[in-house]
Amino acid sequence: VSEKYGAFHQKPVDFTKVNKNLLPTVVIVGRPNVGKSALFNRLIRRREALVYNTPEDHVTRDVREGIAKLGDLRFRVLDSAGLEVTACSGSILDRTAGMTANVLNRSQFAIFLIDARYGLHPLDLEVGKWLRRHAPKINRIVAMNKSESLFDGSDSLMSATAEAYKLGFGDPIAISAETGLGMQDLYGVLRPMLEEYMHQVLIDKGTEDNILSEDADSPEVEESKLPLQLAIVGRPNVGKSTLLNTLLQEERVLVGPEAGLTRDSIRAEFEFQGRTIYLVDTAGWLQRTKQEKGPASLSIVQSRKNLMRAQVIALVLDAEEIAKANRSMTHAEVVIARRAVEEGRGLVVIVNKMDLLRGKENSTLYEKIMEAVPEEIQTVIPQVTGIPVVFISALEGRGRLEVMRQVINTYEKWCLRLSTAHLNRWLRKVISRHSWKNKTAQTKIKYFTQVKSRPPTFVAFVSGKAQISETDLRFLTKSLKEDFDLGGIPIRIMQRAVG
Ligand code: GDP
Ligand code: GDP
Numbered sequence: 001v002s003e004k005y006g007a008f009h010q011k012p013v014d015f016t017k018v019n020k021n022l023l024p025t026v027v028i029v030g031r032p033n034v035g036k037s038a039l040f041n042r043l044i045r046r047r048e049a050l051v052y053n054t055p056e057d058h059v060t061r062d063v064r065e066g067i068a069k070l071g072d073l074r075f076r077v078l079d080s081a082g083l084e085v086t087a088c089s090g091s092i093l094d095r096t097a098g099m100t101a102n103v104l105n106r107s108q109f110a111i112f113l114i115d116a117r118y119g120l121h122p123l124d125l126e127v128g129k130w131l132r133r134h135a136p137k138i139n140r141i142v143a144m145n146k147s148e149s150l151f152d153g154s155d156s157l158m159s160a161t162a163e164a165y166k167l168g169f170g171d172p173i174a175i176s177a178e179t180g181l182g183m184q185d186l187y188g189v190l191r192p193m194l195e196e197y198m199h200q201v202l203i204d205k206g207t208e209d210n211i212l213s214e215d216a217d218s219p220e221v222e223e224s225k226l227p228l229q230l231a232i233v234g235r236p237n238v239g240k241s242t243l244l245n246t247l248l249q250e251e252r253v254l255v256g257p258e259a260g261l262t263r264d265s266i267r268a269e270f271e272f273q274g275r276t277i278y279l280v281d282t283a284g285w286l287q288r289t290k291q292e293k294g295p296a297s298l299s300i301v302q303s304r305k306n307l308m309r310a311q312v313i314a315l316v317l318d319a320e321e322i323a324k325a326n327r328s329m330t331h332a333e334v335v336i337a338r339r340a341v342e343e344g345r346g347l348v349v350i351v352n353k354m355d356l357l358r359g360k361e362n363s364t365l366y367e368k369i370m371e372a373v374p375e376e377i378q379t380v381i382p383q384v385t386g387i388p389v390v391f392i393s394a395l396e397g398r399g400r401l402e403v404m405r406q407v408i409n410t411y412e413k414w415c416l417r418l419s420t421a422h423l424n425r426w427l428r429k430v431i432s433r434h435s436w437k438n439k440t441a442q443t444k445i446k447y448f449t450q451v452k453s454r455p456p457t458f459v460a461f462v463s464g465k466a467q468i469s470e471t472d473l474r475f476l477t478k479s480l481k482e483d484f485d486l487g488g489i490p491i492r493i494m495q496r497a498v499g
Contacts, residue, residue: 013198015074020067024197025076025106026190027138029131030113031123032451032459033420035145038177039113040079043068071187075194078103104135108197109190112169116144116160120167128167140169141189148176227269227278228411229309233336234316239352243316243394243403244279247272272404280310311414311454312346312407317373319353319391323365328376337377341384341490344455346410348388348488349377350403355393385478386487413489416456420449423458430479434472446498457492468495 015023028036044066068077080103104110110131114124131140142164150157157174164172173189175182232240248270269278315337322328329337340347351373357366374389381387388406392399427448445468446461458480460468468476477493480486 013195015072015194015198018074018198020074020076022198022201023067023074023076024108024194025078026068026109026111027078027080027103027107028111028113029080029127030145031121031127032449034113034115035177036079036113037064037417039111039143039145039175040064040066040077042177042180042183043070043077045069070183070190073187073191073194075109075190078107104138107135107138109139109141109193110135111186112140112142112167113145114142114164114167114172116147116150116157116164116174119160119163124167128169139193141186141193142167142169142172143182143186144172144174145177147174148179148181150174151181227276228408229278229280229311230314230407231280231310231312232314232316234350235318235330235332238316238318238321239394240316243350243352243392243400246394246397246400247277247404272408275408277404277407310345312348312410313340314348314350314403314407315340316350316352319351319369320356322351322369322373323357328373329380334380337381337387341381344490344492346407346414346455346489347381347384348390348403348406348410349373350399351389351391352394354391355396355398384488384490385481388488410488413486414455415453416484416486417453418450418456418484420447423448423450426480426483430476430483434475434479451494455490455492456486458494460493460495461498462495463498 028039030036064079066077068075112127112131114120131138144160144164147157147160150160151174161172161174171189173182173185175186232244234240269276271277313336315333317329317333337347337349351369354366354369357369370391374387377387377389378385388410390399390402390406392403394400424447427445431445444463446463448458448460451457451459460476462468473493473495477491480491480493481489
């Protein structure tokens with residue numbers, strides 16, 4: 001270290017002035033339910049979080065990202081809640097190495113959360129193993145969360161600490177994400193580590209000026225206002241552009257679809273009832289539909305990558321075509337709908353051009369279609385019940401509000417988080433009202449927990465080797481949907497063995 005930098009070392013880093021792109025990245029890891037999301041939320045407060053999906057083996061996992069604010073510290077924080085399913089089940093670790101590497105490679109630090117009240121859980125050891133294997137060099141901080149009740153003067157905090165030492169990741173700190181207790185300790189541990197990291201960045205960059213940014217502390221964005229990512233898909237000529245135009249014309253357009261941009265960089269955003277809607281791949285289908293019109297064209301089947309970027313997929317159908325062909329969906333449309341559901345996206349079906357069926361001689365047709373379409377959709381996509389179907393006329397601007405209502409409703413269900421306590425009360429009730437195919441499974445489901453949202457994913461912990469049969473699993477899925485009003489949402493239940 002040269003003298004110049006030697007002097008620099010003495011100088012504390014003002015994190016509030018550091019360019020966001022250069023801030024250190026901290027990933028929060030831990031088994032389900034230790035409070036990762038709670039800590040994430042506390043750290044970012046209500047600042048903007050970015051959710052990105054990484055497709056892997058047909059399963060989408062979400063990683064939330066935001067800028068953490070802890071005193072005068074700023075860092076990039078990743079909530080790995082979406083990874084935990086994989087992280088905690090040894091057998092499929094290898095398959096997801098790519099995804100894991102992606103998140104871990106981006107992070108220089110890991111906060112390893114455990115539940116102070118529980119002590120060490122077998123899954124904590126799994127997470128530890130996973131971390132050692134995939135990120136041997138990452139700087140780790142073990143934090144015992146939910147420790148607010150342990151400061152009671154007894155030695156419970158001491159024994160929790162002694163337990164946590166067994167992970168072999170150094171000094172554990174006691175925190176409570178929910179009450180904010182222990183945040184100054186977290187600060188105390190992080191500050192020197194992050195500062196050392198920033199000094200290294202300064203050395204690499206050569207000058208202090210490079211890292212400073214005028215707008216580093218930009219205004220905060222409410223989390224509830226995160227953009228909803230919507231894809232409008234459908235065959236050529238069904239009216240996607242027309243629908244999009246009515247949406248963009250009447251709503252506050254934040255960023256319009258601009259000509260001349262490459263497909264991936266196109267952005268179209270508008271605001272609906274205070275919520276930002278971000279249209280995915282707008283230019284992609286605009287381009288393709290213009291080039292490849294024709295009834296047999298399969299070009300409407302959006303690339304999987306683009307579908308994966310959306311949280312809700314609005315599939316537009318043509319009412320006139322339905323009337324003519326006497327079926328709701330062509331093969332290509334069924335393919336999109338199924339793919340959306342299989343990829344865990346929320347699906348809203350829109351039947352456009354209803355105005356063409358409104359003539360006197362058509363009035364029965366109008367009603368017939370309104371009845372037949374939802375039924376047929378249920379038949380071709382039996383795995384999801386209650387997919388919303390909206391009948392509109394984009395040309396006349398009718399039904400636009402209903403489209404947006406259903407899109408937002410679907411999205412909200414998609415983001416739903418049910419507490420473990422709530423779910424287990426539900427589980428006890430539901431277990432007794434079903435005649436179980438595998439009688440032993442009934443008594444062996446120990447507990448049930450939601451491991452992630454977007455879309456809601458659950459794990460049933462089953463004791464020993466008992467497996468829940470497909471039929472029983474289907475029953476659980478159906479009951480969850482009915483009891484929590486999750487119609488139209490592809491939910492997943494996995495099972496995992498516990499001791
Ligand atoms: P994740 O699955 O690791 O993301 O865990 P969550 O953040 O969803 O939290 C799981 C449960 O633990 C929720 O019911 C939280 O309210 C609760 N929780 C989180 N942090 C604390 C804490 O500091 N103290 C207590 N008592 N509960 C907490
Ligand atoms: P896209 O290829 O899916 O983007 O479809 P367009 O939005 O370009 O629409 C194709 C044709 O259908 C155009 O001539 C539109 O005017 C017409 N169209 C779109 N929506 C409606 C509607 O609700 N009713 C009627 N009658 N025609 C419509």
